[in-house]
Amino acid sequence: MALTHKDLDALDAAIASGTLSVEFDGRRMTYQSTGALIEARNHVSRVVNSSATNRGPATFRFNFTTSRGD
Incomplete structure (x- = not known):
């Protein structure tokens, strides 16, 4: 799975909102x-x-x- 700016934006949004769950390509990660x-x-x-x-x-x-070589 290649990481993109979309993934970075999702992490930034989670940090800003105070949630610990982030979704990447349909997979949910909970920190x-x-x-x-x-x-x-x-x-x-x-x-x-x-x-x-x-x-x-x-x-x-x-x-x-x-x-x-002369």
Whole structure:
């Protein structure tokens, strides 16, 4: 299951409303405390933000040397 901004929004809404249950893709998760809910939110935030980072194309440099053997 890939984590998305929608999942992050659901966690934010649960924290704001004070509930401990969140639904992801039709599956309900109930956390033991608000602290656990906040930890889950921080984890989802890190995963979503790291996957959204555009690293761009990799750049390679090649150095060629030749010897003629004269």
